[in-house]
Amino acid sequence: MISVVIPLYNKEKSIAQTLECVLNQTYKDFEVIVVDDGSKDNSAAIVEAFNDERIRLVRQKNGGVSAARNRGTAEARGEYVAFLDADDAWKQNHLESITNLIHQFPKSGAWATCYVNNLNGENHRIILNKLPFNGDTGLLTNYFEVCSCSHPPVWSSAVCVEKSLLQEIGGFPLGVTSGEDLLTWARIAIKTDWAYTKKATAVYMMPATNSFTERPTRPNDEGDPVCDGLKLLLKTEYSRKHELRHFIGRFYKMKASTNLRYGDRWKTICECMKSLVYRPFAKETYPILLLALMPEFIQRRIFTIHSYDKVADIKDVKKLIGR
Numbered sequence: 663m664i665s666v667v668i669p670l671y672n673k674e675k676s677i678a679q680t681l682e683c684v685l686n687q688t689y690k691d692f693e694v695i696v697v698d699d700g701s702k703d704n705s706a707a708i709v710e711a712f713n714d715e716r717i718r719l720v721r722q723k724n725g726g727v728s729a730a731r732n733r734g735t736a737e738a739r740g741e742y743v744a745f746l747d748a749d750d751a752w753k754q755n756h757l758e759s760i761t762n763l764i765h766q767f768p769k770s771g772a773w774a775t776c777y778v779n780n781l782n783g784e785n786h787r788i789i790l791n792k793l794p795f796n797g798d799t800g801l802l803t804n805y806f807e808v809c810s811c812s813h814p815p816v817w818s819s820a821v822c823v824e825k826s827l828l829q830e831i832g833g834f835p836l837g838v839t840s841g842e843d844l845l846t847w848a849r850i851a852i853k854t855d856w857a858y859t860k861k862a863t864a865v866y867m868m869p870a871t872n873s874f875t876e877r878p879t880r881p882n883d884e885g886d887p888v889c890d891g892l893k894l895l896l897k898t899e900y901s902r903k904h905e906l907r908h909f910i911g912r913f914y915k916m917k918a919s920t921n922l923r924y925g926d927r928w929k930t931i932c933e934c935m936k937s938l939v940y941r942p943f944a945k946e947t948y949p950i951l952l953l954a955l956m957p958e959f960i961q962r963r964i965f966t967i968h969s970y971d972k973v974a975d976i977k978d979v980k981k982l983i984g985r
Contacts, residue, residue, distance in 0.1 A: 700724030
């Protein structure tokens with residue numbers, strides 16, 4: 663049985679649709695654990711209105727998404743735990759695709775499907791480079807290399823992990839509000855190779871704040887908890903540490919882009935410099951560094967957080983500003 667864990671906080675507008683997409687799965691051997699993380703709206707009441715014995719509602723004081731996911735994992739009765747955020751969606755064959763991966767790669771312990779980004783009602787496929795297999799499915803033996811040159815291949819609402827493996831790594835890190843999932847998937851990648859399918863069966867309902875015209879809903883955490891956690895992985899016996907170093911540099915670049923959208927030039931520059939320590943030849947970091955020194959109206963014209971393909975090097979910056 664697969665235990666589906668849904669962390670819930672103030673999602674009254676979307677939770678019903680999210681639950682429906684789970685109940686409509688072609689694979690039926692599952693339970694649903696909705697962890698209400700202290701919602702202040704009608705989210706919990708909407709869940710209670712579903713008359714399905716497979717759905718369990720667990721309530722707790724607000725502790726953040728990591729605490730909610732950890733609580734759901736602890737409550738899970740199944741051997742496998744799949745996660746789904748309360749405002750995202752699955753295609754009907756998502757759990758079926760996951761179970762096929764489990765049967766194909768039973769020793770992996772961690773399985774994920776590709777996904778699409780839905781922005782303003784339109785689905786956009788993610789960019790995946792340097793996948794180490796040619797067919798539809800395979801093992802991400804070079805997980806950090808793929809992460810360093812693609813959109814994140816593994817995403818929170820498209821994963822399934824053995825409950826014992828989640829417990830072994832200590833679950834999701836508490837007190838981290840941005841990048842807690844990336845750190846968790848990285849800790850798993852150190853332990854085992856992610857089994858993966860290129861077929862997208864999950865949908866990320868992207869907020870408008872994923873464009874540069876809006877501030878992100880979450881600023882970077884104070885301090886450096888995610889990168890500090892990633893650096894600890896460099897002290898393990900993991901054999902592909904050079905790829906992990908590039909991934910750390912990529913995360914610093916992501917932090918720089920967030921700081922840029924918050925208008926913090928100094929922090930943007932600092933994060934760019936940290937990124938370049940780990941991958942000095944990463945061409946996409948230099949435009950962000952340059953943008954941090956430009957007037958704000960130019961920044962807003964040429965940079966969006968998800969447009970790595972549009973702003974790849976200095977020539978792209980010149981092209982977009984008309985020079």
